[in-house]
Amino acid sequence: MRRLLKISKKGVAVLFAITCLYSCTSPEERIKKNEVAVSTKAHTVVIQQMKFAPAELIVNEGDTVTWINRDIVDHNVTEEANKEWSSSNLRQGKTWSMVVKKAATYFCTIHPVMKGKLIVKQ
Amino acid sequence: MKKIKDFMGIVVAFSIITIVTITPVYAQQKSKLTDPEIASAAVVANQNDIDFAKIARQKSKNEEVLKFAETMAKDHKAVIDQAVALVTKLKVTPKDNTLSRKLTADAANTKKMLLSKSAKSFDKAYIDNEVGYHKAVIATVETVLIPQSTNEELKGLLQNVVPALKAHLEHAEMVQKMFASK
Incomplete structure (x- = not known):
């Protein structure tokens, strides 16, 4: 006892x-330590004047990024190194969203001089 | 040998004179243009590049050149569509003028030159022309068309087009460098 x-x-x-x-x-x-759930955020990248704004975006893994085309001409958003992901061509006013899984540099295949970057917080 | 050297000298001198006189010629527009004349010049300048792209699609086999030509055809068509929508809204009829006539005449010569090129020399000739043409059009839009337009919506449309023209120029220079390194 x-x-x-x-x-x-x-x-x-x-x-x-x-x-x-x-x-x-x-x-x-x-x-x-993954002991609590992280609330994800939504971000917007505006495509205007042949630029992605902001050109560099800092996000958390799992955040959603939406691109909106405000230009007269069509654009797309394509992962640069291996074309792992890509939007279809976006006409003026159209949007495309993606959940970020990892950091990436991306570009517009129609206008390859247009580039952007997704930085994932560690 | 001396004759060849003399001939090459004349060719180089002629090329320099041509580049110096043709490139800024549209920007040297003396008389002030009206809004209908500006609208006409803008449409002609865009249509010219669509016509150059059509020739590229017929003659080129190079993937980069074909992609560039497709972009030119689509983007300049989009600009023309916007311009047409605006003049329709403003109830303005584009009016032919010295600048639009000069643009048309020069484009006719360029098309002739491009069509005469062999398959081997076409790609470089097309891209070189795109670099020169975009430089000339950017200068004209920035120094003639924008300052002389009185309607704010027309001015706004022209201002919106400049970044696209500059991106096209940068893209053309990128393709041009690929040919230079070959």
């Missing part, structure tokens, strides 16, 4: 220590 009491006292102490450690961890650290 005394032994059982000793074990349960130890158990309570360990449980207390874990609870304390968990509550003392900052939310940022818990996000890093």
Whole structure:
């Protein structure tokens, strides 16, 4: 009986220590440890005057980016290195959205001088 | 040998004179243009490049040249469509003038030159012309058409077209460099 009491006292102490450690961890650290769900954000890149604005966008993995074409001419959004993803050609006023899985540089295949970059926060 | 050197000298001198006189000629427009005349010049300038692209589609086998020509045909058509929509809205009829006539006459010579090229020399001739033509048109739009247009919507449309023309020039220079490195 005394032994059982000793074990349960130890158990309570360990449980207390874990609870304390968990509550003392900052939310940022818990996000890093994947202990809590990260709310994703939505971003917009405007295609205007033959440029992607902003040309460089910093996002979290899982965020959604929407491109909107405000130019007279058609554009598209295509991953540059291996063409891993691409929108169809977007006419004036049309949009295209994508969930960001990893960092990428992208361009418009119709106007290859137009380039943009997605930077994923570590 | 001396004769060849003399001949080459004349060719180089003629080329320099041609480049110097043709490139800025549209920008040297003396008389002030009216809005209907500006609309006409803008449409002609865009149509010329669509015509050059049509020749490229017929004569070229080069993937980069064909892609560039397709972009020129689509983009300049989009600009013409916007210009037509605007003049229709403003109830303005584009009016032929010295600048639009000069653009048409020069384009006729360019088309003749492009059509006369062999398959081997066509691609470089087409891209070289695109570089020169876009430089000349950008100068004309920025120094003649925009400052002289009085209607704010027409001025706005012309201002919106300049970045596209500059991107076309940069694209043409990119393709031109590929030929230079071959």
